Amino acid sequence: MERLTVDVAIIGGGIAACSAAVALREAGLTVALLEKRLCGGGASGVNFGGVRQQGRDFSELPLSRRARVLWDGLGAKLAEDVGFEATGHIKLARSESDMAVLEAYARDAAEYGLDLQLLGANALRAEMPWLGPAVVGASLSPTDGQANPRVVGPAFARLARRLGAEVREHAPVRHAAHDGAGFTVEAEGVSVRSRSLVNAAGAYGGAVAGWFGEAAPVAPLSPNMVVTEPLPHLVTRSIGVVGGDVYVRQTRRGNVVLGGGRGTADSVDGLARPVSATSLGAMDKTLTLIPDLAHAQVIRSWSGLDGEMPDHIPVIGLSASTPGLVHAFGFSGHGFQLGPVVGEILAELVTQGRSASPLHPFRIERFAAWRGPYRSEGEIEH
Amino acid sequence: MSEPVPAEPTLAIVGAGPAGLRAAQVLTEAGLRPILLDEGHRAGGQIYRRPPPGAERPAAALYGFEAGRAQALHDLADALASQIDYRPDTMVWGIAPRAPFGFDLDCLGPRGHERIAVDRLVLATGAMDRTLPFPGWTLPGVFTLGAAQIALKAQGMAIGRRVALVGAGPLLPLVAHQYAKAGATLAAVLDVTPLGAKVTAVPRLALLPGTLAKGVWYTVAGALRGLPVRSGVRAIAVEGGRQVEALTWDDARGRRHRVACDAVGASFGLRSEAQAADLAGCRFVFEPVTRQWQPERSPEGRASHPHVYLAGDGSGIGGADVAELQGERTALALLADLGRPRDAAREARLDRRLARHAGFRAALDAAYPYPHHLVDGIGDDEIVCRCEGITAGTLRRAATERDAREMNRLKALTRAGMGRCQGRVCGHAAAEILARTLAVPVETVGRLRGQAPIKPIPLREPV
Amino acid sequence: MSGLFHRLAKRSGPAIPFTIDGAPAEVQAGDLLIGAILLHRHALRRFEFGPGERAGYCLMGACQDCWVGLADGRRVRACTTRVEPGMAVVTGGVGE
Numbered sequence: 001m002e003r004l005t006v007d008v009a010i011i012g013g014g015i016a017a018c019s020a021a022v023a024l025r026e027a028g029l030t031v032a033l034l035e036k037r038l039c040g041g042g043a044s045g046v047n048f049g050g051v052r053q054q055g056r057d058f059s060e061l062p063l064s065r066r067a068r069v070l071w072d073g074l075g076a077k078l079a080e081d082v083g084f085e086a087t088g089h090i091k092l093a094r095s096e097s098d099m100a101v102l103e104a105y106a107r108d109a110a111e112y113g114l115d116l117q118l119l120g121a122n123a124l125r126a127e128m129p130w131l132g133p134a135v136v137g138a139s140l141s142p143t144d145g146q147a148n149p150r151v152v153g154p155a156f157a158r159l160a161r162r163l164g165a166e167v168r169e170h171a172p173v174r175h176a177a178h179d180g181a182g183f184t185v186e187a188e189g190v191s192v193r194s195r196s197l198v199n200a201a202g203a204y205g206g207a208v209a210g211w212f213g214e215a216a217p218v219a220p221l222s223p224n225m226v227v228t229e230p231l232p233h234l235v236t237r238s239i240g241v242v243g244g245d246v247y248v249r250q251t252r253r254g255n256v257v258l259g260g261g262r263g264t265a266d267s268v269d270g271l272a273r274p275v276s277a278t279s280l281g282a283m284d285k286t287l288t289l290i291p292d293l294a295h296a297q298v299i300r301s302w303s304g305l306d307g308e309m310p311d312h313i314p315v316i317g318l319s320a321s322t323p324g325l326v327h328a329f330g331f332s333g334h335g336f337q338l339g340p341v342v343g344e345i346l347a348e349l350v351t352q353g354r355s356a357s358p359l360h361p362f363r364i365e366r367f368a369a370w371r372g373p374y375r376s377e378g379e380i381e382h
Numbered sequence: 383m384s385e386p387v388p389a390e391p392t393l394a395i396v397g398a399g400p401a402g403l404r405a406a407q408v409l410t411e412a413g414l415r416p417i418l419l420d421e422g423h424r425a426g427g428q429i430y431r432r433p434p435p436g437a438e439r440p441a442a443a444l445y446g447f448e449a450g451r452a453q454a455l456h457d458l459a460d461a462l463a464s465q466i467d468y469r470p471d472t473m474v475w476g477i478a479p480r481a482p483f484g485f486d487l488d489c490l491g492p493r494g495h496e497r498i499a500v501d502r503l504v505l506a507t508g509a510m511d512r513t514l515p516f517p518g519w520t521l522p523g524v525f526t527l528g529a530a531q532i533a534l535k536a537q538g539m540a541i542g543r544r545v546a547l548v549g550a551g552p553l554l555p556l557v558a559h560q561y562a563k564a565g566a567t568l569a570a571v572l573d574v575t576p577l578g579a580k581v582t583a584v585p586r587l588a589l590l591p592g593t594l595a596k597g598v599w600y601t602v603a604g605a606l607r608g609l610p611v612r613s614g615v616r617a618i619a620v621e622g623g624r625q626v627e628a629l630t631w632d633d634a635r636g637r638r639h640r641v642a643c644d645a646v647g648a649s650f651g652l653r654s655e656a657q658a659a660d661l662a663g664c665r666f667v668f669e670p671v672t673r674q675w676q677p678e679r680s681p682e683g684r685a686s687h688p689h690v691y692l693a694g695d696g697s698g699i700g701g702a703d704v705a706e707l708q709g710e711r712t713a714l715a716l717l718a719d720l721g722r723p724r725d726a727a728r729e730a731r732l733d734r735r736l737a738r739h740a741g742f743r744a745a746l747d748a749a750y751p752y753p754h755h756l757v758d759g760i761g762d763d764e765i766v767c768r769c770e771g772i773t774a775g776t777l778r779r780a781a782t783e784r785d786a787r788e789m790n791r792l793k794a795l796t797r798a799g800m801g802r803c804q805g806r807v808c809g810h811a812a813a814e815i816l817a818r819t820l821a822v823p824v825e826t827v828g829r830l831r832g833q834a835p836i837k838p839i840p841l842r843e844p845v
Numbered sequence: 846m847s848g849l850f851h852r853l854a855k856r857s858g859p860a861i862p863f864t865i866d867g868a869p870a871e872v873q874a875g876d877l878l879i880g881a882i883l884l885h886r887h888a889l890r891r892f893e894f895g896p897g898e899r900a901g902y903c904l905m906g907a908c909q910d911c912w913v914g915l916a917d918g919r920r921v922r923a924c925t926t927r928v929e930p931g932m933a934v935v936t937g938g939v940g941e
Contacts, residue, residue, distance in 0.1 A: 045794060154794070158785055229801075230893045273478070276475075276478065276834060280495065283841050293841050295840060295914075295918045295919050296841045298835060299804070299835070299838050423927070433856075434874065510908070520899070522897075522898050522899060522940060525903070526902060526908075528904070529901070533880065534854075536877065537850075537852075537876060537877060537880045538855070538856060539851060540852075541849070541851075564854065565853050624888075624898065625849070625888065655907065765895075769909065771894035801909070802912070806908060807903070838912075
């Protein structure tokens with residue numbers, strides 16, 4: 001059994017956890033990160049790859065705006081081609097009432113500094129003539145885009161290692177406790193003593209919070225994804241819809257990634273599988289948006305396990321029960337874009353006890369009165 | 383089995399080669415009517431692939447010394463047609479466990495998508511050629527040995543006008559024999575395993591069944607219809623600009639040779655097509671002699687999953703004769719699990735024959751040892767993943783600079799195995815390269831997980 | 846027009862007319878598309894991620910190297926697709 005003594009222990013190895021390890025090392029603290037499998041292999045690595053501000057809950061927009069700045073320099077910081085491209089994110093309306101939703105959102109988002117362009121049917125067809133007749137209008141966020149989720153988490157983990165963080169993979173955490181003097185974290189093969197503890201355990205974040213007497217109802221969420229063979233370039237922007245039941249983007253290499261609906265999640269073994277009926281449904285919906293994809297071949301489907309909160313925004317902030325404990329989990333299917341900034345925020349919370357970003361909406365105490373389990377259903381925007 | 387047994391269990395067999403057909407035969411003998419799902423247009427599988435109807439050549443002309451067995455299997459397929467629910471041109475692209483037990487099979491066939499609920503599943507999914515990269519292997523005109531054979535058997539065509547064949551197993555002399563007999567021009571027949579291994583194995587090879595023995599004998603005797611079979615060949619490379627122009631190699635003494643040719647059939651043994659077993663939730667084990675992961679199979683053919691049965695090359699390379707025996711044996715195990723009366727004598731007879739074949743297999747494996755020298759010779763510039771164009775150098779750098787220690791992480795970082803074929807072609811070589819770069823045993827880097835669809839499906843359902 | 850494949854065994858049966866990039870061609874009933882094209886061409890398609898062309902590889906529907914386009918927009922795996930009369934293969938001049 002390896003024993004480590006550090007300033008900060010981190011439970012979880014997703015982008016938020018690994019970027020926190022980086023920011024904490026940059027702040028001069030010693031760090032041990034414990035990941036049950038491989039860093040960046042969970043929700044961080046198998047998500048849609050949307051780098052999107054548009055459509056978020058307004059409480060997330062200040063964080064998302066700050067994160068967007070980081071994305072411009074992320075490749076250089078990580079010394080890795082993360083595939084980030086500001087292709088714009090366009091949210092499509094399939095009815096007049098959808099359009100009204102987009103108009104209202106654009107008006108309010110402007111107050112957060114997010115400029116969205118509303119496009120009527122004619123303007124939309126002029127730019128994207130390949131859209132199907134079901135689409136009646138759209139809202140475009142030109143600064144949003146997409147990136148390759150599979151490489152971002154591992155690259156953050158490597159940077160954390162280069163900066164001196166102790167990163168332990170295949171080290172599932174069995175228990176963590178605070179004894180008045182500090183934290184003890186017991187993981188497979190390693191035991192860590194620390195002054196501070198970061199809970200970035202994703203779908204298991206609620207369980208970790210529970211060890212410290214805090215309620216946080218996290219439901220497993222497994223977005224269902226499908227990808228086509230490489231195709232000639234057609235889909236110029238990352239696409240979402242009002243309602244969130246389908247989303248589509250085309251990668252630089254030509255593969256069209258599409259998702260919508262849910263796979264199956266097993267929160268016990270942490271494995272999620274795509275569901276073929278869901279895949280076929282997303283394929284049908286994609287065809288109503290982009291009929292020209294009819295003859296494309298689907299070559300793979302997948303899913304991954306994320307944690308979803310009842311109000312679809314994460315828990316980020318100081319523990320209400322235990323000094324030195326900081327939470328960041330439950331990103332509800334849209335944490336990829338936020339990941340890099342969450343690491344910075346976690347480091348701020350650990351070193352200063354506060355953050356430059358407004359975190360009040362994400363406080364864990366909002367679930368203090370929660371009783372019983374939570375099972376999620378319905379569409380989730382990714 | 384403790385769960386309730388349905389009065390009329392729905393049984394599906396995936397694959398209509400020698401294993402699937404024999405399993406179907408046994409189930410029909412017991413009065414059952416299994417669904418036989420066949421990606422092919424006519425039952426027979428790849429090894430006994432049938433030419434188009436109405437224009438058949440005598441079997442002997444197409445199959446060489448396999449002809450008798452091929453004919454028997456084809457006759458069986460015809461005889462079974464009315465007793466089973468045969469679904470030709472039907473691909474099983476997804477398998478999901480169903481509550482309380484059984485599976486949903488996602489199929490794409492002539493009627494479009496169809497979801498079939500089954501209680502028990504016999505997987506007889508066969509094998510494909512095991513490939514390793516060498517210079518020029520992605521040029522048009524380079525095919526697998528299996529491809530060279532299928533072109534001849536299913537189409538009556540040779541893959542070129544001057545064909546060179548390269549191999550590391552009994553398929554090499556078999557295809558060479560078939561090509562020579564059909565009148566093709568063979569430029570070279572090259573075995574990348576040493577002659578010594580076969581000579582040493584001669585006493586054990588005497589035990590081999592006729593078809594295999596003939597092939598190995600040709601190799602040992604060093605002549606195939608006047609054409610030398612060269613053993614111990616190393617450093618093979620294909621030359622050509624837009625297409626194959628020549629094949630070069632080092633002989634056992636290190637001398638370089640070159641022959642002009644316009645097509646090459648090259649592969650190095652076989653690998654199981656096991657994606658269906660993976661999706662069905664079967665446990666896999668590493669088989670050290672052939673250096674591949676296979677679904678775990680009991681001697682009777684039971685998988686780790688209680689409602690899955692395995693037979694044939696899809697769960698361990700044994701060849702067509704073994705596949706027939708395993709198909710029969712696993713179907714008997716299935717019937718026993720259904721509570722049907724058992725024929726202990728028949729089971730014991732099959733078990734004895736399978737044990738004898740395991741002995742043959744060990745002799746064959748000894749005669750054709752794994753060609754490590756080809757893996758060691760893969761240059762950094764060589765494409766390993768043909769779908770995505772990922773080079774060996776990219777894979778090695780992922781190991782040394784990007785912390786790739788395991789196959790699925792290697793795939794995520796490099797895209798190797800992420801293309802249309804899902805790593806069927808490159809997965810073996812990529813694992814060998816990763817393991818060598820890390821200096822660890824190949825089994826420690828794991829295997830690529832199977833993902834639906836098992837093969838590509840169109841975004842819009844075909845009608 | 847001479848291609849990569851070479852027919853060794855003639856079959857009886859009707860000739861099937863089809864086209865490759867608009868040029869009329871003929872094969873025998875029962876021929877697979879991969880054979881039909883490669884009797885006339887040296888390759889089937891361009892490789893997406895680098896120079897060079899591809900002509901298929903495994904012929905048993907496993908390697909996915911032989912996907913080709915048809916004029917009606919369909920994409921088919923040439924080694925598991927039988928030639929139908931009037932089929933119009935579009936390769937963009939590959940393997941001529």
